[in-house]
């Protein structure tokens with residue numbers, strides 16, 4: 001066994017397992033506290049913003065919520081402008097989106113909700129390029145972590161064992177090991193091997209499947225939108241779709257079906273599925289567009305939460321972040337932003353812990369951090385699972401009273417949203433994790449919801465009428481349209 005001393009033994013080192021979004025954001029935070037941060041990634045990173053094996057999800061639409069975007073900019077100042085320079089459309093989430101929700105088209109007006117619409121590969125590559133310019137960061141590629149190392153009495157994780165394929169395995173030592181290896185993380189088994197309990201797990205599965213294809217818009221195509229979004233309508237209309245404009249004048253078209261209503265991956269079936277959505281506008285946009293990729297499917301979409309915060313015994317020197325702790329149904333676009341919230345939480349926790357102690361003393365840190373992280377995850381988790389419980393086919397529990405109440409309340413808010421610019425904007429702020437859900441319970445909104453209950457707006461199928469598709473209205477501001 002080779003003891004790979006990548007850097008001098010006196011250095012204060014951290015190792016991150018996995019060089020995807022959670023691993024990269026965590027690395028940036030750790031450079032504040034560690035001399036050296038080594039990212040161990042089993043893939044070889046492409047030189048250009050291209051697909052790699054470990055991130056099959058990059059074929060599909062990846063929305064970075066605005067809260068995530070803010071954190072990204074905080075960690076890497078100037079990165080949004082850099083993405084824009086690389087061709088990423090910077091869009092107004094309201095004005096540039098044509099969006100059919102449960103109860104109709106949403107209004108369109110100029111808002112402050114600016115969103116950066118890049119492909120997942122470009123986003124990851126841009127962050128990686130920033131990190132590569134930092135001497136404290138070291139990338140160990142084509143290197144798969146096969147186990148954790150620990151001290152003789154198994155109280156502290158001291159590093160990782162790494163396999164380089166045909167080469168001999170190596171042991172890399174570190175003061176802190178971070179597992180950012182995603183949904184398929186092996187930490188639960190590794191902990192058991194060391195005599196610890198593995199964490200309880202909660203899985204809520206709506207059996208959603210994606211199929212995605214990339215296109216160039218039809219020649220001469222003119223539209224006043226950058227994003228087309230057709231929601232499903234529980235409990236019966238299980239199908240949804242999105243057209244998302246990314247760099248290089250490309251559309252990523254992702255179709256989705258809940259309750260095992262998986263979209264087909266053959267050309268005719270894909271188009272038929274698009275045509276069967278609640279509005280045919282996606283089909284109409286793509287039928288003459290030029291496909292530039294195969295059709296990719298994805299079905300591992302269950303919400304999966306590992307409760308590390310509940311373990312009463314936990315080794316020192318190890319923390320777990322990103323999808324390895326909590327992976328979401330991707331349809332709500334929360335994974336990368338929650339990873340970013342986790343990176344901020346780590347920064348706050350390390351700053352607090354190390355303000356009292358010497359830099360080498362992280363005793364008790366893992367349990368403290370996992371508890372704080374679980375708080376940061378709780379809201380996105382409730383939002384995702386609460387929505388998934390709208391479907392009778394969802395497995396993994398039942399909505400509790402709070403979830404049921406939230407569903408009923410949100411139904412009313414969504415009804416109002418179709419007519420009120422103010423409520424639409426507020427709803428988007430909550431969805432983008434910019435405001436807490438409590439913002440939807442401000443007295444004047446509750447009043448409007450109550451009015452709506454007493455005097456319900458008839459639910460019509462007006463959304464299928466062509467003339468009801470909203471045009472961008474530059475003159476509308478959020479309080480003009482609200483009732």
Ligand SMILES: Cc1cc2nc3c(=O)[nH]c(=O)nc-3n(C[C@H](O)[C@H](O)[C@H](O)COP(=O)(O)OP(=O)(O)OC[C@H]3O[C@@H](n4cnc5c(N)ncnc54)[C@H](O)[C@@H]3O)c2cc1C
Nearest residue numbers: 018020022042054057062063145182322323330333335336
């Ligand atoms: C279909 C789909 C669509 C999605 N859409 C969105 C979206 O719109 N918006 C959004 O915010 N999020 C979305 N997500 C979620 C998002 O991709 C993840 O939340 C995000 O990538 C953060 O995950 P992560 O870094 O924790 O793990 P991952 O992205 O899964 O990365 C794990 C990394 O660890 C590496 N690795 C694994 N095991 C080892 C090992 N033993 N040794 C070394 N390296 C290892 C892998 O190669 C990989 O690079 C989507 C996910 C899916 C599946």
